[in-house]
Amino acid sequence: MSGNVQLLNDTLAAAKSEGRAALIAYLPAGFPTVTGGIEAVKAALDGGADVVEVGLPHSDPVLDGPVIQTADDIALRGGVRIADVMRTVREAHEATGKPILVMTYWNPIDRYGVERFTAELAEAGGAGCILPDLPVQESALWREHADKHGLATVFVVAPSSRDARLAEITAVGSGFVYAASLMGVTGTRASVGAQAEDLVRRTRATTDTPVCVGLGVSNAAQAAEVAGFADGVIVGSAFVKRMLDAPDDAAGLEGVRALAADLAKGVRGQA
Amino acid sequence: MPSNFFIPDPEGQVPSAEGYFGAFGGKFIPEALVAAVDEVAVEYDKAKSDPEFARELDDLLVHYTGRPSALTEVPRFAAEAGGARIFLKREDLNHTGSHKINNVLGQALLTKRMGKTRVIAETGAGQHGVATATACALFGLDCTIYMGEIDTRRQALNVARMRMLGAEVIAVKSGSRTLKDAINEAFRDWVANVDRTHYLFGTVAGPHPFPAMVRDFHRVIGVEARRQLLEQAGRLPDAAIACVGGGSNAIGLFHAFIPDADVRLIGCEPAGHGVETGEHAATLTAGEPGILHGSRSYVLQDDEGQITEPYSISAGLDYPGIGPEHAYLKDSGRGEYRAVTDDAAMQALRLLSRTEGIIPAIESAHALAGALEVGRELGRDGLLVVNLSGRGDKDMDTAARYFGLYDTDAEVAADGTGAAEIEGDAK
Numbered sequence: 001m002s003g004n005v006q007l008l009n010d011t012l013a014a015a016k017s018e019g020r021a022a023l024i025a026y027l028p029a030g031f032p033t034v035t036g037g038i039e040a041v042k043a044a045l046d047g048g049a050d051v052v053e054v055g056l057p058h059s060d061p062v063l064d065g066p067v068i069q070t071a072d073d074i075a076l077r078g079g080v081r082i083a084d085v086m087r088t089v090r091e092a093h094e095a096t097g098k099p100i101l102v103m104t105y106w107n108p109i110d111r112y113g114v115e116r117f118t119a120e121l122a123e124a125g126g127a128g129c130i131l132p133d134l135p136v137q138e139s140a141l142w143r144e145h146a147d148k149h150g151l152a153t154v155f156v157v158a159p160s161s162r163d164a165r166l167a168e169i170t171a172v173g174s175g176f177v178y179a180a181s182l183m184g185v186t187g188t189r190a191s192v193g194a195q196a197e198d199l200v201r202r203t204r205a206t207t208d209t210p211v212c213v214g215l216g217v218s219n220a221a222q223a224a225e226v227a228g229f230a231d232g233v234i235v236g237s238a239f240v241k242r243m244l245d246a247p248d249d250a251a252g253l254e255g256v257r258a259l260a261a262d263l264a265k266g267v268r269g270q271a
Numbered sequence: 272m273p274s275n276f277f278i279p280d281p282e283g284q285v286p287s288a289e290g291y292f293g294a295f296g297g298k299f300i301p302e303a304l305v306a307a308v309d310e311v312a313v314e315y316d317k318a319k320s321d322p323e324f325a326r327e328l329d330d331l332l333v334h335y336t337g338r339p340s341a342l343t344e345v346p347r348f349a350a351e352a353g354g355a356r357i358f359l360k361r362e363d364l365n366h367t368g369s370h371k372i373n374n375v376l377g378q379a380l381l382t383k384r385m386g387k388t389r390v391i392a393e394t395g396a397g398q399h400g401v402a403t404a405t406a407c408a409l410f411g412l413d414c415t416i417y418m419g420e421i422d423t424r425r426q427a428l429n430v431a432r433m434r435m436l437g438a439e440v441i442a443v444k445s446g447s448r449t450l451k452d453a454i455n456e457a458f459r460d461w462v463a464n465v466d467r468t469h470y471l472f473g474t475v476a477g478p479h480p481f482p483a484m485v486r487d488f489h490r491v492i493g494v495e496a497r498r499q500l501l502e503q504a505g506r507l508p509d510a511a512i513a514c515v516g517g518g519s520n521a522i523g524l525f526h527a528f529i530p531d532a533d534v535r536l537i538g539c540e541p542a543g544h545g546v547e548t549g550e551h552a553a554t555l556t557a558g559e560p561g562i563l564h565g566s567r568s569y570v571l572q573d574d575e576g577q578i579t580e581p582y583s584i585s586a587g588l589d590y591p592g593i594g595p596e597h598a599y600l601k602d603s604g605r606g607e608y609r610a611v612t613d614d615a616a617m618q619a620l621r622l623l624s625r626t627e628g629i630i631p632a633i634e635s636a637h638a639l640a641g642a643l644e645v646g647r648e649l650g651r652d653g654l655l656v657v658n659l660s661g662r663g664d665k666d667m668d669t670a671a672r673y674f675g676l677y678d679t680d681a682e683v684a685a686d687g688t689g690a691a692e693i694e695g696d697a698k
Binding site for chain 2: 058059060061062063065069076081082106107108109110111112132133134135137138155156157158159160161162165169180183184185
């Protein structure tokens, strides 16, 4: 069974044809529980997210700030396994028909086996993977299997990426390019980095693949600002924070749905 | 004039251009750090062939660090090791009290060449943190040290030393609150502040070029020891022995002996309460290949790639990874690695203290315990060199509690509940 890279491409193209940016939400699997995490992904899609990245919780999330670290800790203490990540992808996709990606550090896939991971992700209906600590030079084996199973390989670019490097990355990436708005770890910020627009411009000079901006975006006004120059807006910590701060799970889900609805207005320039 | 103390690998064949030692090493880093890590590699390559860099580093290593370090024969200690002759390479006599200063001064000079004004570092036992804080004081660099909260408690003396030297010490409260988590937090800082900050990595792990560069700065240990043994013992040793956490002091001692096929290279990993108990940090003995902190090597992990929490009485060895060159030496068979328990290390610590008047760091005591084993295996004709990588002042609180050396502990011990399970004098 082939993965849903084409669904991802079509979804991003549809947003573009509507003259707006896509909204991409990030939520970790297994947080606060496996079923609670699945409900959260559905709530984000129900609220207006076009795409969801399901996080594979890791013991050593070196690129994540305190909010996602806390969620990962809760998920791991709850015993989350890769099978639960696959289940989250499958149930969210089956319920909504929308593209679901996995975002993970490289070691879990390395240990699990690249062929086994890509085959299972495609079978679950996944659209691809974002691998923030797998540089393009080390990615050949992954790409071979991802291509075979119809999965997108989304690479991250950073404000520090030089133009030649951007070209190397976008030449082999697929789905979209994840442009980090600033130099730093995940977390909400008061303002989106001024470097983001420049990075999007430099990245677009190398590729026709959509360029989506993440890191630091937490509200509709920021989403609208980013939507002014990017093909997609990626929001993670703000969703997780809504769930962490909620008095109970139901309120957390409502918070996710409400934030997605708010951000969906933002990406349509209605903030 | 060629350098006497900065002696990079003359073979230059390992690692590959991509930073691989066989199947291990590489560069598994986020895109945000690629430019900075590449800059370190380029600057290090330039520095390596710049006589001015070697001259500056030599001057510091002689007049500031106190190189060459002594090679001391320890016959009263060796009497417990089956009569083999044992020599200690005295890195504990370096300024700041451990081998760590060799690498720190090299990277501090590199920091200046890169025009960066701020240094961050991780530390476990505090030895690398103290050495880094020292170099930053010397060169006028801003300094932030990340240290696991558990380690700030068991190595409180070194926390005070770092602060006295002007460094900011941040106690890391995430994960197992030890060395691994300090490295995670240092990486997070580096990603956010990479413009003006150099991450002065303290061991032979991490992304390329750190494993090769840090090794090169420590390579002097083995080069000196080899020459000193030929002078003082008249022959090469049967084995070179060192403790391994990340592996920097071990690779420093081993590297010059790699071409000497008859010299066994023996690394002593922390077995903690025993490898079979699961409470250990014996990465090469019990780990599996994986990615941690930027390179592929052996890693303590579960079947889905989650890193498991290590344990050792020694903060400096309490790490679930290992430098990729050690993984390469293990798999190629050139290196041998064995696990040494907390108890064996503490016994060796006390034995060396009482027989030779040298109090070693608990880290180094793992190598001493290994030497007692290997000496007994070799018998009377054996000749061993052991890297005494650090001195034990920082460990006196841990040792005092372990052996019941405090007056209050002695009373507790008299109740039969204390830690003083080892009775009697050192033999």
